[in-house]
Amino acid sequence: MFTENDSAKIQERGSNPLTVKKQIENFITGFPFLQVIKPATVGDGIIQLNEHDTAESIRNFDEKTAEGTSLLKFVPASGAASRMFKSLYEAMEKLTNGAPESEVKSNKDIQYFFDNLKKFAFYADLEKVAGKPPEELTALDVLSLVLTEKGLDYGNLPKGLLKFHNYPDDNRTSFEEHCVEGALYAKKSDGNIAIHFTVSPDHQPKFEAHLSEIQAKYEKEFDANYSITFSQQKPSTDTIAVTPENEPFRNVDGSLLFRPGGHGALLANLNDLDADVVFIKNIDNVVPDYMKPETVTYKKALGGLLLNLQKKIFSYQEIFDTRHYYALDSKFLSEAAYFLENVLNVKPPSPQYYTEKEEIYHYLKNKFNRPIRICGMVRNEGEPGGGPFWAKNSDDSVSLQVVESSQIDLSDPQQKELVDGATHFNPVDLVCAFKNYKGEKFDLSNFVDPATGFISKKSQNGKDLKAQELPGLWNGAMADWNTLFVEVPIQTFNPVKTVNDLLRKEHQPEG
DSSP: OOOHHHHHHHHHTTOOHHHHHHHHHHHHHOOOOOOEEEEOEETBEEEOOOHHHHHHHHHHHHHHHHTTOOEEEEEEOOOBSGGGGHHHHHHHHHHHTTOOHHHHTTSHHHHHHHHTGGGSTTHHHHHHHHTSOGGGSOHHHHHHHHHSTTTTOGGGSBGGGSEEEOOSSOOEEHHHHHHHHHHHHSBOTTSEEEEEEEEOTTTHHHHHHHHHHHHHHHHHHHTOEEEEEEEEOOGGGOEEOBOTTSSBOBOTTSOBOEEOOOGGGGHHHHHTOOOSEEEEEOTTOOOOGGGHHHHHHHHHHHHHHHHHHHHHHHHHHHHHHHSOGGGSOHHHHHHHHHHHHHTSOOBOSSOGGGSOHHHHHHHHHHHHSSOEEEEEEEEOSSOOOOEEEEEEOTTSOEEEEEEOGGGSOTTSHHHHHHHHTOOEEOOOEEEEEOBOTTSOBOOGGGGOOGGGOEEEEEEETTEEEEEEEOSOTTTGGGTTSEEEEEEOOGGGOOOOOSGGGGGSGGGSOOO
16 A cells, blocks of 8 residues: 555654554544434533632632643634635636626625725725725725735735734734733733644744734733744644545655644644643634623633632542552442542443442543543534534443534434534633643543544545544544533634624624
8 A cells, every 4th residue: 555655754744654544444434423412401511600600710710820820822823814705705706707896796795895894903904005095996906905915915814813803002913812812811920921823834934923023012011921832733643635445645746645634633732732721712713802801701710610620630530549449448439430420421331330349440540530621612503613412432431522513423313303402512612631630741642532533525636535634623632531511601702704704793893
C-alpha cells in the first residue's frame, strides 16, 4: 500500500504509519453510529442553577482565583471567514458577469446588507479604502472592496481579524473582544491574562501584528499583563485521503494527500497547554461590552462549579491512588460508586452490587482519574449544533455526551424520535480541568473515543475523494471525560456565521 518513500514522508509529517493505516481501515469499515439512550434535559442530565447556586459558584471561583488557581482561555480561531460571505461572493460573481444591480439586490440578504452598510463595524475602514462614501460606489465596487485584496480583503482573512463591533472611540475585532472578555473572568491574582488562539500558518503573522497594535491599550485599561500565545494545527493530526475505492489518494506528483482532521485535531494543541482551569469558546461567539456581564456571570459560575466538583474528585483520586483495594471497605466503595453514577452521571455497564471488590475498585479508580469538563447548554431555539444526550460508550457504560447529528442513525425511527425530543444544544461553552490531585497533567489523547470520527466526500483537481475528520474536539475527543451539563442563557450564545449576523441587535451598539 505504501512505498518506502510514502513511509518516509509520513514520518516526516510526525505521523505514525500505523495510525495512517488505521485511518484507511476506517474508510473501509466506516464509523459506527453512537447509540443515544435519551436526550439530556433539565433535571435529567442538565443542571439548572438558581440564583443562590450561581452566587455560590461565583464566590468559589473568585476565592480560588485569588488563591492562585491558574486560568487560561482557549480560542479556536484558525477558520477563514470566507463562508461568512457566501452570499456576497455569489452576488459579486453575478455582477461581474453583467447581471443588473436590481436583479442581484432582489435577494433579500443582499439588499439587507446594502441597506445597513453603515451599521457594520468595518464601514469606516471601507470608506477609507474607497476614498469616498461607499454609497457612491457601484454594488460591484463595494463587494470587491469588502472581499478582495483591492480593499479590506475580508474574504481571505480569519474571523478573528474582522471588525465585529462599533464603539464611540474605536471599533473592535472579535480577537479584541476575546482579549477584553478574558480580562473579565480569566485574570489571575497576579494580573496575568493567559489566552491561547489556534490559528492557521498564513494568518499568524497578521494576528501577531494586530496584537502588537492593541496590547498596550488593553493592558492599561485592565491593569493587567496579557500572555497571548498562538499555535497551529499540527501536520501529524492531518488525515489521509482515499479514492472512492478506498485506495490512498495521490497528488499529481504521486505523493499522498493529507487533509486537516477538523477541529478534533486541536486536542493536540490543547494537550500542550498548562493551566488549572481552561475556558473554551469559539472565536465568533463574542458580544459588545454592554452584553458581557451575563457571559461573565456564567463563565465564573461554571468555573466555580468545576472547582467544587474537582475538589471532591481529587479526594477520591488520592484514596484510590494511595490505598489498595483490600484496604477499602464496602461502605467507601458504595459511596464512590453512588457519586460516580448520580453526580458524575456515569452509569455502569452492570449492577455493581454484584461485582467483585477488586473489579469495582479498578473500575472506579479508572473513572475518577479522568479530565473534567463542565459544558454550558442553551435551550434549543432552532440554531444548528450538537446536542446533550445520554449515550452508550464503548465499555457499555452510559454517560453524558455532546453528540452531533452525523453521529446518530437518523434513519432509525427510535433514534430520530430521541433527537427530536432534545430540548438543548451545544453552544461550545466549556470549562475544563485536566490535572490530577498531584497537579500532574492527564494525556488527553488517552480519553478519546476513536470510533467517533466522520467521513465525507470531497474532490481534488477534479477527482473525487473521501476525507476523514478526527473525533470532534468537544464530541468524541472528550468522550471519556467526566462531564456535567449546565443550562446557560441563550443570551450567552451569539455566533456570527454570516456577515448579516453582525446586524443582529446582539452585535449592535446598545439602544
